Amino acid sequence: MPTATFTYQFRCVPRDWNKVAHCIGRLCVCQVHRVSNLARWLCQGHVNLILQCLLADSYHFWWTDLEAQLAQDVPYSAIFCSTLMPKMGLDYNMLKCRSPNPSTILTVLRGCNNMKRLKKIHAYAIVSGLQHHPYISNGLLNFCAVSVAGSMTYAQHLFHHMYNPSTTAWNSIIRGFSQSSSPLQALHYYNAMISSSVSLPNTYIFSFVLKACEKVKDEKKCREVHGSIIRRGYERDVIVCTNLMRSYAGNELIDIARRVFNDMSDRDLVSWNCMLSCYSQAGFHQDALTLYYQMRDQKVGLDGFTLVGLVASCAHIGALNIGIQMHKIARKKGFINDIYVANALIDMYAKCGSLDSALSIFNKIRKKDVLTWNSMIVGYGIHGQGDKAISLFKQMLMAKVRPTSITFLGLLCGCSHQGLVEEGIQYFNLMSSQFNLKPELKHYGCIVDLFARAGQLMKAFELIQTSPFDHPVLWRTLLSSCKIHKDVMIGEIAMKNLVRIGTPNAGDYVLMATLYAEAKNIDGVLQMRQMLKSQGIKTTVGWSWIEVGEQIHKFVVDDNSHPDFVEIYDKLKEMTHRAALLGYVQEDEAIDTDLKSSTSYHSEKLAIAFGLVKTPAGSCLRIMKNLRVCSDCHTFIKLISKAFDREIIVRDRVRFHHFSNGSCSCGDYW
Ligand SMILES: [Zn+2]
Numbered sequence: 001m002p003t004a005t006f007t008y009q010f011r012c013v014p015r016d017w018n019k020v021a022h023c024i025g026r027l028c029v030c031q032v033h034r035v036s037n038l039a040r041w042l043c044q045g046h047v048n049l050i051l052q053c054l055l056a057d058s059y060h061f062w063w064t065d066l067e068a069q070l071a072q073d074v075p076y077s078a079i080f081c082s083t084l085m086p087k088m089g090l091d092y093n094m095l096k097c098r099s100p101n102p103s104t105i106l107t108v109l110r111g112c113n114n115m116k117r118l119k120k121i122h123a124y125a126i127v128s129g130l131q132h133h134p135y136i137s138n139g140l141l142n143f144c145a146v147s148v149a150g151s152m153t154y155a156q157h158l159f160h161h162m163y164n165p166s167t168t169a170w171n172s173i174i175r176g177f178s179q180s181s182s183p184l185q186a187l188h189y190y191n192a193m194i195s196s197s198v199s200l201p202n203t204y205i206f207s208f209v210l211k212a213c214e215k216v217k218d219e220k221k222c223r224e225v226h227g228s229i230i231r232r233g234y235e236r237d238v239i240v241c242t243n244l245m246r247s248y249a250g251n252e253l254i255d256i257a258r259r260v261f262n263d264m265s266d267r268d269l270v271s272w273n274c275m276l277s278c279y280s281q282a283g284f285h286q287d288a289l290t291l292y293y294q295m296r297d298q299k300v301g302l303d304g305f306t307l308v309g310l311v312a313s314c315a316h317i318g319a320l321n322i323g324i325q326m327h328k329i330a331r332k333k334g335f336i337n338d339i340y341v342a343n344a345l346i347d348m349y350a351k352c353g354s355l356d357s358a359l360s361i362f363n364k365i366r367k368k369d370v371l372t373w374n375s376m377i378v379g380y381g382i383h384g385q386g387d388k389a390i391s392l393f394k395q396m397l398m399a400k401v402r403p404t405s406i407t408f409l410g411l412l413c414g415c416s417h418q419g420l421v422e423e424g425i426q427y428f429n430l431m432s433s434q435f436n437l438k439p440e441l442k443h444y445g446c447i448v449d450l451f452a453r454a455g456q457l458m459k460a461f462e463l464i465q466t467s468p469f470d471h472p473v474l475w476r477t478l479l480s481s482c483k484i485h486k487d488v489m490i491g492e493i494a495m496k497n498l499v500r501i502g503t504p505n506a507g508d509y510v511l512m513a514t515l516y517a518e519a520k521n522i523d524g525v526l527q528m529r530q531m532l533k534s535q536g537i538k539t540t541v542g543w544s545w546i547e548v549g550e551q552i553h554k555f556v557v558d559d560n561s562h563p564d565f566v567e568i569y570d571k572l573k574e575m576t577h578r579a580a581l582l583g584y585v586q587e588d589e590a591i592d593t594d595l596k597s598s599t600s601y602h603s604e605k606l607a608i609a610f611g612l613v614k615t616p617a618g619s620c621l622r623i624m625k626n627l628r629v630c631s632d633c634h635t636f637i638k639l640i641s642k643a644f645d646r647e648i649i650v651r652d653r654v655r656f657h658h659f660s661n662g663s664c665s666c667g668d669y670w
């Protein structure tokens, strides 16, 4: 066969390589009968290779392999090139100087890991005239847009030099921007793609655009893309619908997300998990648990993600019993060694007031990661056990795990609740000096709290002034400590600053008014009442939850919506009577924020009454509350714990109160 034919085929008709390889294969088979033993053996090897190439429909495989063998100086490859190839009508040098091979560029591109290298490859492609080769141009663009080492600027540059960007190219650029810090660009490219009308969006493009809608919080665009999805017949695509749900939920349209979920004809575990995480991220933990029961009834099964989401929801609403069920399932299905599940369980037990169970899981984990340590340290912190948090922190350092800002939050929280002033300040300073962590607002909040609780109100005040944050949270923390220490002067400063920032809430006015009332400053009380009314500030509704069995029962102040409300109010009368026998006198609030009669029942009282009715004598009651416990309820619950001989654990917005036998773990210091 004349050499020229091969050259031609090598250069111009890569699709015909089947034929070429077939010819070579035939030639080699012929050679088998003629050459020496050694050469025969070599030939056979290459015949096999060529046959493989034939099967794989790729000559590149054979060529790359031969080149690799030459590079490694494998003798039989050299013999093959020098003796057999000429006989087959092939000249190795001619082949080597062949026109640049797209496959070589693609191979190099596959191994590329930085932009400097990518630019060299791009230059080589341009010199070789291959920059518009579809695989090469898409490969270059894909690296720039999608790889962590890529560059969106360069990706845009490449994209704008494409004649007619293919769907793959649109996909890369939209995906790149949807994952970048400028997701709005993804929407611009999507619009451009739609108006170009050459390429059509596919499953992936829809998914990335939806992600961008979620990130830029563009609810309108999300609805518009939903329309396109329906028009183009993708409304049955599981991946697209799952991303659609996430996008709606990210735009705070959780009901529509649920409707999309309900309308899906096929749902896989990923879509169930997605709906669960949408609920828990939006704070609809109760709905997340209800969805899980549906999942269980439909025998969908579950995985580590499902468990982590559900356990986190249990932690939020303090659903210990359901959390325990999840723990059992995790053990039964073999997810207990999944570090994410185990960490979520520690967090759940700690936040549901069961520190012993949290510790027992913590001790069983062999390879603890930073989240494991953090969950346990924060657990001790919110329970006010600063000393235990500190001892665990020391163990963490010994285990060579680097603490994060969350670790310090747990430590500082524990120190402030336990009154460990010196230790707290020491760890606060350690953050930046040794671990290069910049204290955030929450850390400053803990230290203000630490000083203020310990009665060092001036120091707390100075710290706020020198802190980089002029935030209402800090002033509010100071104000509530002023109430404990009855310091009207600093209280007034804190209140003035809250008014200056323009964010006082009803609770602040109530605190200040109480402070005035205790100092017998009637004018002050009237002024606060006036300000509260004139500014029309809405109070945050106080909620309390109690878990009985697998059900969460939620109460608001003077709630009579519960089906058992008659029983609950009967119990409340009995409770008030028995507390009075122990010396309970209801405290007056300086301002009645709920505008109810002074004998109103706060939600935690209702939840406790319900718990006393529905649970067996002697069992522990666990109440969760979204606000701080007021001083009247605190006194009341202490007496109830004694009168009914019950342990009552209340988790308020800030910390845990373990009430038993007439006293509270916080030592009336919260
Ligand atoms: Zn109360």
Ligand SMILES: [Zn+2]
Pocket (backbone or CB within 6 Å): 634, 656, 657, 658, 664, 665, 666, 667, 668, 669, 670
């Ligand atoms: Zn307490």
